[in-house]
Amino acid sequence: MPALFLDRDGTINVDTSYPSDPADIVLRPEMLPVIRTANLVGLPAIIVSNQSGIARGYFGWSEFAAVNGRLLELLEAEKCQLDLVLACAYHSSGTGILAAGDHPMRKPNPGMLLHARDLLGLDMGRSIIVGDKADDMEAGRRAGLRDGWHVGSKFNRKSGDVAFVEHKLITGNDHRRLCDLIAGLGRA
Numbered sequence: 001m002p003a004l005f006l007d008r009d010g011t012i013n014v015d016t017s018y019p020s021d022p023a024d025i026v027l028r029p030e031m032l033p034v035i036r037t038a039n040l041v042g043l044p045a046i047i048v049s050n051q052s053g054i055a056r057g058y059f060g061w062s063e064f065a066a067v068n069g070r071l072l073e074l075l076e077a078e079k080c081q082l083d084l085v086l087a088c089a090y091h092s093s094g095t096g097i098l099a100a101g102d103h104p105m106r107k108p109n110p111g112m113l114l115h116a117r118d119l120l121g122l123d124m125g126r127s128i129i130v131g132d133k134a135d136d137m138e139a140g141r142r143a144g145l146r147d148g149w150h151v152g153s154k155f156n157r158k159s160g161d162v163a164f165v166e167h168k169l170i171t172g173n174d175h176r177r178l179c180d181l182i183a184g185l186g187r188a
């Protein structure tokens with residue numbers, strides 16, 4: 001089955017820059033119908049999140065878990081469920097074992113997406129990713145996904161890969177098109 005991959009900060013919740021306090025988490029309402037549609041049609045909704053704040057020593061895994069728990073709780077209240085949450089703490093500016101440049105798990109590398117594929121047996125060629133950064137789109141392209149949906153105004157369609165189509169995700173119409181696509185993937 002295909003999946004809906006989602007970046008977290010700046011996509012599902014407002015990006016407050018290395019969020020480490022659950023009280024700071026505010027949902028972006030535009031994404032709720034998207035997640036709900038995936039839930040309705042049985043498409044796994046999967047977070048793939050770079051969390052270099054851990055490598056940089058800004059916060060630890062327990063703060064990450066608290067923030068993420070709050071996010072899931074807020075989503076639950078909106079009847080939105082996530083099936084899997086993957087996060088990557090590695091970064092070249094980190095210390096100790098997390099000091100790793102260009103780690104295969106860190107977006108734009110596809111490691112988290114491929115790990116989810118292996119865990120859930122996903123059809124990557126029919127899966128899509130939603131994110132607010134070029135690195136999210138690039139991770140999707142490298143993982144062999146079919147579509148990337150880029151939140152906000154930084155959309156630039158520079159991928160030379162014909163198999164991967166990048167869409168902008170700004171207006172209400174864009175969000176409706178994304179929901180229609182997800183509904184179609186679930187029915188297929």
Ligand SMILES: [Mg+2]
Nearest residue numbers: 007009010132
């Ligand atoms: Mg983001």
